[in-house]
Amino acid sequence: MELKHIDIANLSVSSANMRGVAKKPDLINILPSVRARGILVPLIVRPGAEDGGYEIVAGKRRYHAALAVAEEQDGIDPLPCAVMEAGDDAAALEASLIENIARLDPDEVNRCEGFTRLVREGRSVEAIGLTFGLTSLQVKRTLAIGNLLPRIRNLYRAEKIDVVTMRHLTLASKAQQREWLALVDCPEKHAPTGAQLKAWLFGGSAIEAKVALFDLADYKGEIISDLFGEDRYFAIADDFWTAQMMAVEDKADAYREAGWSGIVVMERGAYFNSWEHDRCPKKKGGKVFVSVSHRGEIAFHEGFITMKEARQRAKGEPGADTSKPMRPEVSAALGNYIDLHRHAAVRASLLSEPGVALRMMVAHAIVGSPLWRVDVEKQRAASDAIAESVEVSASEVAFDVKRREVLALLGFDPETPTVVGGYDGDHGVAGLFVRLAALSDGDVMSILPVVMGETLAVGSAEVDMLGQLLGTDMRTSWQDDAVLPDLIRDKPLLTAIVGEVAGADVAEANAGATAKVQRGILVDCLTGSHGREKVEGWLPRWFAFPPTGYTERGGIGCVERSERIALLFVPAEAEEEPEMREAA
Template sequence: MELKHIDIACLSVSPANMRGVKKAPDLTNILPSVRARGVLVPLIVRQNGSPTTYEIVAGKRRYHAALIVAQEEGSVEPLPCAIMEAGDDAAALEASLIENIARLDPDEVTRWETFTRLVKEGRSPEDISLTFGLTALQVKRTLALGNLLPRIRNLYRSDTIDAVTVRHLTLASKARQREWLALLDDEDARPPMGHHVKSWLLGGSAIATDKALFDPAGYTGGIVADLFGDHSYFADADLFWQMQEAAIAQRVEGYRDAGWQDVAVMARGEAFHSWEHERCPKAKGGRVYVTMGHGGDVSFHEGYVTLKEARKLEQGGTVEKAVRPELSAPLASYIDLHHHTAVRAKVGTAPAIALRLMVAHAIAGSSLWRVDVAPQRGATDAITESVENCASEADFDKERRIALNLLGLNPDTPTVTGHTYDRELIPLHLRLLDLDDAMVMGILAIVMGETLEAGSALVELLGVQLNIDMASCWQADDVLLDLIRDREVMGYILADVAGKEAASANAGATAKVQRQIVRDCLAGSNGREQRIGWVPRWMAFPPSAYTERGGVGSVERWEAVSPLLEGQEAQEPERGEPQTADATEDHQNIAEDEPVPQAA
């Protein structure tokens, strides 16, 4: 490398410069120094085709600062330069990065891309690590990030996604990266972010290969490599646990062959608490406790007995030798799975049994079944009380008591469906076998009603399919009227209930006065004609809105599912046509009119 002073007119910025040739550099912290003392640190340059012209590989900011000084003062001294060998692009990139890291760390994305270019120039990760004083792992992490799709790198560059999200996306194949980007672009989806990306990629389980007691070479499932770190993960958690438990069984046999009288394999996720045990040697009856974590880790706690057993030993007693089970864990697994397969095949041809099993599972739950009861709790106590006291709830409760009685449960139990497994599955199944199909179907209907999600599109669909007339099972109450606070909506309600003439006459009244007029009409008090069977548009089946402003959940859900009813005549009423059991023609026409203008 030759050092010499070169005239600024003979210099230009090289495309190899990591800061590029187009973007204007930030000279805020360097220009004052160049004005006062000139360029002191040599620029790194190389010839670009002629003996007298050079391109700048590193030192773009010093060069631009010198140009400004030359414009201000009319001239500038030749700049100190270190001339590199021509054609060495990889070395040029390294020199550029070394200088810029020493002065100011470049953004991470630029470093990723630069390291990737160095590899293409023939540098190995080990060469790069030695050159930049980094560990091999740091270089591999950088290269892994450089292998992301360009759009993901740009999202990180613009701070749209964070570093944790980017780190875990290095686990993903290009196809999976594209799936993640598709979720990001979908307005109705929520792409996983941060640590949730790893769960999304690995199906909820992230079990590192170093947790295996078996040789991973015999694992036939996929293994995902974490290129950002130095870990890899099993993609198929179920297959991992089959092999892990088989390896544990072998270790258990080894302990028994070594003279341990008992080896206790604890349930997965169950912790071993040393304060509940005391040390005890093998010769005195100490046992081995085996714990398994959900993350795949296995621990062997050798030489322990329970505190109760320890006290017994202190008093001269002995620890009872555990009876060796007839079946090993793998053999028991073999039997259980074949039993399950045989029974499942028969259940598939016995719909009457399957129906009862399904109802029992929905009521009692199991490790594979969880069915939650709709809470029926409103935003306020008044709303909850209104629902509890309505006619529909009374009708449902009557049917529920019949179902509870058929199942032999207390009729005052709040629900047929159990909570957190407080119903016993097998007794329920046996009870259901004694009931005929009609009774079982009746119980199933109650369970379905209890677990039907409130505020769902399915409720709007069922309301239309079942031809529900809200006027026959609901009456307006003070809770509803007190919740109507919107002045424009109250104008529609007043016209809907009291008629257009009364609404026009009270257009300038306060909302409180208008609300009282509506109450009087619904009750037939204070000289108002009683309005029977009125149902607001939002509560009808199908629902509709009073305004074009949107924000009516029931209407939005109905609009989402109504196209699915092709082939069924489920016509939506004309805008403004209220559902009513005893509505006059005048009332129907009022709802179609424009809202009565309200006084400011």
């Protein structure tokens, strides 16, 4: 470093200063000394972006004290400074940290932020520890504070939680942190702190059912319900862990089949720390790390290798944790040769057996396979009122009747909610295929519409495509005089709909009325109440195929999707619709 005196006008606080730029420092215990003797300890600075300017890396309090004295005394002598080389942000940050930690330990959140910036600048945990005289464990503990949600860090800074509580919360997942904050916000509940918080985090044997990776319907153990809440718990923790770890192994096998080079299941309670791992994609040998919390939560971290392995790879050394697999009977190339030829032969055999192919397709759609993932449309509703209006509609009732017929035809449990995923027999796809092989072509064809209907995505272009192709008329299935009017809150939209239902004169006369009044008029017209004539067969424009809107504002999902597929319905194709339906 070069020692020199620099005019205070040429100095400014660097962004690398650990105490920040915006916050004004406390000068109570330093200002009297600066008034009496000036600046004795040099500031640590580096050349700034402007010619002749310097950024203060360490010495922000001395600088502000000098500014105060300069204002009181109408000037001050140039300040003694130690000038660093330009451009090394990590070195500058280290200098700032060292000086501040030596003078007065900053709070742990500030120290964490400083260490985190050093890591981003390329400093390793070990190097940070050597620089500041800390063990690697101490550095890691400080970095762990960065895993806390910002609000928790702010609670600590505001001294609303103690340091023990803050440290225990570094052991919590983000979900646990949010759950703890919810307890803080609830006046009727107590948020655990200190030693109680640690016990709460580990959860004892009270493991919630929602953390299970496996299907609860297949769980043979006992699950206890909270009669005064919505949560359920596993009665015997050992039974849960047996089922949970089997599900983890199944998931690990799926990752292996997908081409991941390694699956690392971490010890229960061990935390996955991102600063101890390096990003690495699957095609370059990245692994999947599986963290298992004491509360049963499982997290899959895809595409990482340890920092040790990353350093070994950078040096061209073989990874120490790469295990050598036992040599199988056939090589990968030979196995691929065998599988491809078997596949080609069976595929050719299917060409002359469309009935077999049809049944195999239905079995795949219902059960699923590595290449077939068919999800049931959940029909999630924004409110209970919307859900009920759909459930009692004529369309949904008709579909449910047909679904029950198919369940009986396939020999499924009659209480099974859906055909897709409803097969609980042995041997998966092959087991269901045997059942389908015993059915006639007509019976198999009757299953297809239900399977397709259950897996038809809500809000998709396919709904609009089929609605137009099949000539769906919602007047035969939709009727609602309660839920829909209550959902329409926009005044211009309400006015347009009232005009369509009650007439332009009524709409114009009530244009200035409240939305509640206009909704009342709409309901009266649909029900024939309060002296208004009942309007029969009205269908909102959104329910037509193709749909349209009432205003020029747009933002109607079904209209936008219908417009995107409009080019598919050219006149020549429209004439072929009966043949298309027949083919379907």
